[in-house]
Amino acid sequence: MKINNRGTEKILSVYWFAILIIIAGAIVAMVSLFYGSPYDVREIEANIMINQVSDCLAEDGKLNQEMVFNNSFNEEFSILSNCEITFETELAEEQYYAEINFYELDSEESIFMTSAGFPNFKADCEIAKGEKEYERLVKCVDRDFYSVDDLNKVYKINVLSVIRKTEKNVK
Amino acid sequence: MLNKKAQIGETMTWVVATLIIIVLLSISIYAATLLAKTKIIHYGDESRTQDIVMEKSLFAYFQIKDLGVREKIGNDLSSGAEQGEFYADFDSKLKKLKAYLG
Numbered sequence: 001m002k003i004n005n006r007g008t009e010k011i012l013s014v015y016w017f018a019i020l021i022i023i024a025g026a027i028v029a030m031v032s033l034f035y036g037s038p039y040d041v042r043e044i045e046a047n048i049m050i051n052q053v054s055d056c057l058a059e060d061g062k063l064n065q066e067m068v069f070n071n072s073f074n075e076e077f078s079i080l081s082n083c084e085i086t087f088e089t090e091l092a093e094e095q096y097y098a099e100i101n102f103y104e105l106d107s108e109e110s111i112f113m114t115s116a117g118f119p120n121f122k123a124d125c126e127i128a129k130g131e132k133e134y135e136r137l138v139k140c141v142d143r144d145f146y147s148v149d150d151l152n153k154v155y156k157i158n159v160l161s162v163i164r165k166t167e168k169n170v171k
Numbered sequence: 172m173l174n175k176k177a178q179i180g181e182t183m184t185w186v187v188a189t190l191i192i193i194v195l196l197s198i199s200i201y202a203a204t205l206l207a208k209t210k211i212i213h214y215g216d217e218s219r220t221q222d223i224v225m226e227k228s229l230f231a232y233f234q235i236k237d238l239g240v241r242e243k244i245g246n247d248l249s250s251g252a253e254q255g256e257f258y259a260d261f262d263s264k265l266k267k268l269k270a271y272l273g
Contacts, residue, residue: 015185015189019189019192022192022193022196023192023196026196026199026200029200029203030199030200030203031203033200033203033204033207034203034206034207036207037207037208037210038210039210039211039212040210040211040212041212043211043212043213043214044212044213044214046214047214050224051223051224054223054224054227055223058227058230058231060230060234061227061229061230061231061232061233061234062230062231062234105240105243105244141214143224143256144224144228145224145225145227145228145231146227146228146231146232146244146248147227147228147231148231148234148235152234152235152236152237154231154235154240154244159224171207
């Protein structure tokens with residue numbers, strides 16, 4: 001009878017050990033799943049880019065004369081060099097796209113457009129909007145603001161900012 | 172015979188307990204996976220005192236000489252504020268700028 005009891009105790013301790021390992025493994029899995037997935041900060045990054053671009057386009061409500069002067073747009077204006085932005089990352093492929101569109105008041109048609117970065121990301125914005133599974137493909141933010149040129153003409157300016165960086169922000 | 176029945180009963184208790192533990196752990200792991208997917212930080216999550224883009228428009232608003240155009244843009248900005256397009260308080264910023272720029 002004593003021998004039998006000892007056997008049961010042994011089986012029970014092996015069982016408890018197995019349960020302990022299962023619970024510990026599950027806790028490790030839960031923690032690594034939660035803390036292993038990165039924070040998606042692309043929306044913030046896109047807004048920072050818009051702030052930087054809008055800051056170089058207009059100051060105190062007046063348009064930068066390097067962009068528009070005497071009713072003509074400067075075709076040489078570069079978002080990267082004029083706005084002091086760099087699109088270089090540690091990743092090999094391009095990760096950014098920025099686009100500026102100028103509209104006259106009461107007009108939906110862009111009168112001037114300039115862009116920088118990988119233009120295919122603009123199409124990805126539409127895909128990301130439509131399908132839930134492609135939602136994390138790119139993060140697109142666009143904002144409008146008004147500004148006045150040197151001849152007091154008012155423009156509505158739309159700045160589109162697209163960030164890919166999926167590997168760094170989404171798991 | 173009675174001893175055997177007791178043994179079977181006890182074993183069944185442990186089997187059921189193990190299954191419950193495994194099910195609970197699986198649910199927890201699945202919940203951790205779902206929670207990990209919600210780690211998105213939105214720009215509008217934090218309350219901000221500044222919105223550079225909104226302020227650009229407000230400065231332009233005070234630069235406009237044509238009153239008709241000014242009113243139109245003012246209405247457009249107000250409706251934008253109502254729709255939550257701005258990250259900072261539009262009305263307080265407008266009041267502050269009005270006091271400085273008139």
